[in-house]
Amino acid sequence: MSNDIQYPDHFITRLHSIWGEGFMSPGGPEEVGEIVRDLDLGSKTVLDIGFGTGGPAIELAKKHQAGKVIGIDVEPQLRERALANIEQSGVSDRIDLRIVEPGPLPFADESFDVVFSKDSMAHIEDKQALFLEVKRVLKSGGVFVASDWLSGSGEVAVAALNEFRDVCHLVLPMATAAETENMLLDAGFENTSARDRNEWYAPLCVAEVERIEGPLRDQLINEVGIEIYDHWLKVRTALAKATTVGGLRPTHLRAYKPGSSTM
Numbered sequence: 001m002s003n004d005i006q007y008p009d010h011f012i013t014r015l016h017s018i019w020g021e022g023f024m025s026p027g028g029p030e031e032v033g034e035i036v037r038d039l040d041l042g043s044k045t046v047l048d049i050g051f052g053t054g055g056p057a058i059e060l061a062k063k064h065q066a067g068k069v070i071g072i073d074v075e076p077q078l079r080e081r082a083l084a085n086i087e088q089s090g091v092s093d094r095i096d097l098r099i100v101e102p103g104p105l106p107f108a109d110e111s112f113d114v115v116f117s118k119d120s121m122a123h124i125e126d127k128q129a130l131f132l133e134v135k136r137v138l139k140s141g142g143v144f145v146a147s148d149w150l151s152g153s154g155e156v157a158v159a160a161l162n163e164f165r166d167v168c169h170l171v172l173p174m175a176t177a178a179e180t181e182n183m184l185l186d187a188g189f190e191n192t193s194a195r196d197r198n199e200w201y202a203p204l205c206v207a208e209v210e211r212i213e214g215p216l217r218d219q220l221i222n223e224v225g226i227e228i229y230d231h232w233l234k235v236r237t238a239l240a241k242a243t244t245v246g247g248l249r250p251t252h253l254r255a256y257k258p259g260s261s262t263m
């Protein structure tokens with residue numbers, strides 16, 4: 001991805017207005033819970049790829065009792081906002097945040113029991129290289145759990161997804177579920193799964209547009225100005241259409257590094 005800032009303050013303000021403070025992706029604490037469901041994170045060391053403004057890392061440490069969460073992200077301005085949220089969480093002693101360069105993960109082999117990521121990998125072009133790196137830094141038997149924005153297939157779905165990408169400023173080199181699972185298997189993971197969340201998110205995404213047009217309108221215009229508001233409504237309307245026709249498919253991924261289980 002480029003080094004340009006994709007998440008300026010006014011964008012974060014808009015995302016927090018629909019998804020809650022600390023969350024730059026849909027679903028809040030419940031969706032983090034869904035991603036790690038049935039896993040015991042107690043005392044485990046977790047890497048969070050794309051910490052955003054800290055909401056998911058706080059959930060992993062506080063509710064799911066992770067022993068240590070190391071978060072990485074590529075946009076320096078996010079760290080300050082994330083740290084402010086983490087300060088108030090009561091678990092700041094168990095969360096470390098680092099700004100890194102895109103590319104190889106700056107950690108020794110077998111550093112983590114769990115690698116987690118929420119809706120961040122859609123930004124990463126070379127997913128195969130990322131998955132190899134995730135496997136390298138996982139302990140033997142460790143687990144990779146993530147939510148990612150994947151692309152659907154079929155003419156109508158792909159056209160709607162492209163319309164969204166045309167109006168949205170984000171760089172989103174997305175893959176389908178089949179492509180993603182194949183890349184995970186090629187990287188040497190086993191017991192992979194992809195759980196489609198489109199059915200959950202499509203109606204919610206439509207409801208988000210209604211909130212932006214309705215109860216949130218005045219507050220948003222006040223905070224970011226009419227021009228940014230108008231453009232965002234267009235982007236969000238295109239996103240709602242892309243999810244409704246199945247072009248954009250939030251998906252929960254899980255994959256295990258072979259070996260005796262640490263989980």
Ligand SMILES: C[S@@+](CC[C@H](N)C(=O)[O-])C[C@H]1O[C@@H](n2cnc3c(N)ncnc32)[C@H](O)[C@@H]1O
Pocket residue numbers: 001007022023024025049050051052053054055056072073074075078101102103117118119120121123124
């Ligand atoms: C949609 S936000 C999600 C943030 C957070 N995970 C959440 O759910 O609230 C995507 C995040 O991925 C980060 N990101 C983009 N490219 C990245 C990379 N190569 N490595 C780590 N983080 C990256 C962005 O800066 C941003 O914080």
